Amino acid sequence: MNKKTQEKDVVIAGAGPAGLSLACALSGHGLNIALVDRQTESALKAPAMDGRDIAMTHLSRTILTELGVWQRFLKSHIHPLKEATVQDGDSPYALHFERTDDAEAPLGYLVANHHIRRALFEQASEQQDIELLPEREVSAVGSDGNRAWVDLGSGERLEAPLIVAADSRFSETRRMMGISARMKDFGRVMIVCNMNHQGDHRNTAQECFYYGRTCAVLPLAEGQSSIVITVPAARASELTSLCPEAFAQEAKRMLEHRLGDMELTSERFSYPLVGAFSDRFVGQRFALIGDAAVGMHPVTAHGYNLGLRSADTLATQVIKAASAGRDIGSPQVLNAYQLRHRLLARPLYDATNMIVRLYTDDQPIAKLARKAAIRVGNNVAPFKRLITHRLTQIR
Numbered sequence: 001m002n003k004k005t006q007e008k009d010v011v012i013a014g015a016g017p018a019g020l021s022l023a024c025a026l027s028g029h030g031l032n033i034a035l036v037d038r039q040t041e042s043a044l045k046a047p048a049m050d051g052r053d054i055a056m057t058h059l060s061r062t063i064l065t066e067l068g069v070w071q072r073f074l075k076s077h078i079h080p081l082k083e084a085t086v087q088d089g090d091s092p093y094a095l096h097f098e099r100t101d102d103a104e105a106p107l108g109y110l111v112a113n114h115h116i117r118r119a120l121f122e123q124a125s126e127q128q129d130i131e132l133l134p135e136r137e138v139s140a141v142g143s144d145g146n147r148a149w150v151d152l153g154s155g156e157r158l159e160a161p162l163i164v165a166a167d168s169r170f171s172e173t174r175r176m177m178g179i180s181a182r183m184k185d186f187g188r189v190m191i192v193c194n195m196n197h198q199g200d201h202r203n204t205a206q207e208c209f210y211y212g213r214t215c216a217v218l219p220l221a222e223g224q225s226s227i228v229i230t231v232p233a234a235r236a237s238e239l240t241s242l243c244p245e246a247f248a249q250e251a252k253r254m255l256e257h258r259l260g261d262m263e264l265t266s267e268r269f270s271y272p273l274v275g276a277f278s279d280r281f282v283g284q285r286f287a288l289i290g291d292a293a294v295g296m297h298p299v300t301a302h303g304y305n306l307g308l309r310s311a312d313t314l315a316t317q318v319i320k321a322a323s324a325g326r327d328i329g330s331p332q333v334l335n336a337y338q339l340r341h342r343l344l345a346r347p348l349y350d351a352t353n354m355i356v357r358l359y360t361d362d363q364p365i366a367k368l369a370r371k372a373a374i375r376v377g378n379n380v381a382p383f384k385r386l387i388t389h390r391l392t393q394i395r
């Protein structure tokens with residue numbers, strides 16, 4: 001054995017929200033966990049704002065509470081979502097989601113991505129059984145029947161019965177393991193920023209599928225929202241190069257004045273939209289979680305919720321095997337994870353892409369179908385119940 005080789009039980013490549021969640025979920029069960037990331041320790045510890053406000057379901061809140069993470073959010077960082085509406089084109093008619101079981105309870109919660117990452121990092125770094133290896137690039141990964149290994153750019157090698165990739169939708173570790181993924185370039189860019197506004201957001205998330213652009217309002221504190229504008233790439237560069245005042249005017253116009261006067265209060269962040277669905281979620285002594293398994297279009301706000309579920313599902317299988325003294329990287333453990341997570345992810349991924357396809361098509365026939373879908377959605381009670389149940393179920 002090379003003197004720079006370390007033996008671990010689980011090596012996780014990527015200390016983003018999914019990798020950190022898995023490390024926290026595995027902690028406390030007699031396993032030695034290594035978490036590798038190319039970012040510096042200070043960037044991981046105090047992540048910079050990236051403009052993403054993550055809409056989280058009640059189940060995500062339950063899982064994060066069990067991990068000891070939710071309790072770390074400041075109250076002022078959690079924004080309850082009371083209702084959600086979806087509108088199409090030039091019509092004021094809206095598909096409406098609200099709770100019918102408990103009018104006082106929120107539909108979901110919004111927490112900024114950098115607060116989620118900071119809280120997860122704090123929780124992980126307090127655990128003795130998690131070793132954080134920052135500023136390390138995964139340069140090679142491999143496995144045989146008995147063990148798996150990760151080589152780092154620093155010259156170190158980590159060996160373990162199980163390697164997990166959580167290194168983004170463009171996962172290099174996935175590619176190194178020879179696992180293919182279907183990528184879908186949506187040809188659009190999402191601009192996200194925080195804005196103050198005159199009007200009341202009524203704690204309602206609003207998705208407006210206009211023609212040629214999609215705009216969303218995610219309600220934060222009073223008089224403040226996260227504004228999400230999705231447009232073709234050339235239009236996105238025009239919008240981000242406007243001065244803050246001109247951008248605020250343009251945002252107000254694009255949102256049809258629904259929030260009154262607006263003021264830009266943060267940087268504008270641009271995200272080119274590319275989806276990814278991995279052809280397999282597991283390999284020999286290897287598993288994919290988070291965006292490395294399924295990278296969703298953000299329109300349905302499933303990405304991290306699904307990534308957290310992947311971490312929770314994999315951790316459950318691994319802990320079950322470890323406590324029974326079985327091999328945690330065996331095909332039995334990994335296939336059980338893959339089966340469960342694919343069953344959950346596939347319909348969500350396909351339905352999201354279908355929504356994107358329909359609501360970015362401005363042909364006359366599609367415009368009719370768009371309006372019809374919203375009316376049908378509003379009037380088919382089981383559909384609304386299913387969506388609301390997905391958002392509010394606890395376990």
Ligand SMILES: Cc1cc2nc3c(=O)[nH]c(=O)nc-3n(C[C@H](O)[C@H](O)[C@H](O)COP(=O)(O)OP(=O)(O)OC[C@H]3O[C@@H](n4cnc5c(N)ncnc54)[C@H](O)[C@@H]3O)c2cc1C
Pocket residue numbers: 013014015016017018019036037038039052053054055056113136137138166167168169172173190192271289290291292298301302303304305306307
């Ligand atoms: C605009 C926007 C809005 C969104 N809104 C929502 C929402 O409302 N609700 C929701 O649930 N989700 C939402 N998402 C999705 C959510 O942000 C992602 O699903 C989530 O961040 C993915 O986490 P991850 O840990 O899988 O990957 P990432 O966040 O991409 O983290 C990957 C980590 O791996 C590290 N890494 C990469 N390659 C290597 C390597 N070779 N070696 C070492 N380290 C490496 C990176 O440094 C990084 O830390 C949104 C996304 C966007 C873009």
